Amino acid sequence: MNRRQLEYFLAVARELNFTRAAESLYVSQTAVTQQIRVLEEQLGVQLFTRTRRRVELTPAGRVFQREAMGIMNRMDAAVQRTREASSGFVGSLNIGFTIGIGNTEISDRMQAFNRKYPNIVIRFISLSPSVLLRQLKEGELDLALMPMFQEKYYTGICFRRVVRDHYVAILPRNHVLAQNQFLTWKDLKEEPLILAATPGSEIGEDLDIIESFIQNGLQPNVADHIEDVETIIFMISANMGITILPAYMAIPAASRGKIVTIPIGMSKDQVDIIAAWMPEKENPSLEKILPFLEENPL
Numbered sequence: 001m002n003r004r005q006l007e008y009f010l011a012v013a014r015e016l017n018f019t020r021a022a023e024s025l026y027v028s029q030t031a032v033t034q035q036i037r038v039l040e041e042q043l044g045v046q047l048f049t050r051t052r053r054r055v056e057l058t059p060a061g062r063v064f065q066r067e068a069m070g071i072m073n074r075m076d077a078a079v080q081r082t083r084e085a086s087s088g089f090v091g092s093l094n095i096g097f098t099i100g101i102g103n104t105e106i107s108d109r110m111q112a113f114n115r116k117y118p119n120i121v122i123r124f125i126s127l128s129p130s131v132l133l134r135q136l137k138e139g140e141l142d143l144a145l146m147p148m149f150q151e152k153y154y155t156g157i158c159f160r161r162v163v164r165d166h167y168v169a170i171l172p173r174n175h176v177l178a179q180n181q182f183l184t185w186k187d188l189k190e191e192p193l194i195l196a197a198t199p200g201s202e203i204g205e206d207l208d209i210i211e212s213f214i215q216n217g218l219q220p221n222v223a224d225h226i227e228d229v230e231t232i233i234f235m236i237s238a239n240m241g242i243t244i245l246p247a248y249m250a251i252p253a254a255s256r257g258k259i260v261t262i263p264i265g266m267s268k269d270q271v272d273i274i275a276a277w278m279p280e281k282e283n284p285s286l287e288k289i290l291p292f293l294e295e296n297p298l
Contacts (some may be wrong), residue, residue, distance in 0.1 A: 091285035148206030192223035
């Protein structure tokens with residue numbers, strides 16, 4: 001059974017006349033008759049009763065008419081969905097992000113994207129920067145939204161800067177500097193600094209901060225490297241040190257009462273938040289979302 005046979009059958013069922021059915025299909029009556037005969041042989045039933053004066057559907061033919069119409073509709077819908085998916089209008093995206101990304105304007109970009117492409121299903125997962133980068137390279141993610149610390153760690157990856165953010169220092173609320181409106185790198189040179197980074201700084205998470213101290217002729221007092229931001233916030237709440245993070249990461253923490261966030265450094269002391277993807281990733285939906293993630297979006 002094929003699509004042509006179904007089309008011929010439905011035309012005859014509609015017209016109840018082989019000649020008119022053939023004319024509506026722009027084929028010969030013989031072709032229609034032959035295809036109907038083959039279809040009946042394949043099904044093992046008679047679909048039409050034929051006399052010299054009229055053609056009628058048999059009971060089996062009426063049942064098959066309903067089924068054939070359903071099959072044709074499903075086939076047409078499948079073709080349409082497949083074509084739309086190849087154009088990016090229907091599909092899915094696996095997007096990884098770091099903690100706090102929702103506090104940036106990227107969330108507004110996502111809202112605009114979802115409004116324009118509601119049939120693209122997005123699956124979000126929150127991960128640390130090093131895990132995001134690893135899963136991106138392994139093909140588990142279509143897109144990663146994350147801070148970029150050192151460009152050299154992103155070799156072979158496509159990326160674009162979406163927004164920039166400044167750094168803030170996070171201190172216990174009872175810290176001697178907690179009432180300051182602004183801090184310099186010098187203010188923090190003696191403080192036990194807990195850096196949000198893997199122990200080996202796999203992707204240079206701590207280098208920008210350390211270099212900012214060094215460029216000011218200072219040597220930071222690095223107490224620990226801990227990748228999990230929640231753990232760092234807990235330690236600061238327990239008065240076990242301070243940290244320096246992009247401001248967007250610190251917004252949820254600032255409302256917890258036991259810590260404060262204070263801007264630090266100069267206007268040049270900023271971190272890029274990027275959208276990253278693998279060049280070989282073949283997902284039509286990826287092409288649709290990227291224009292929403294430019295520095296000056298559509």
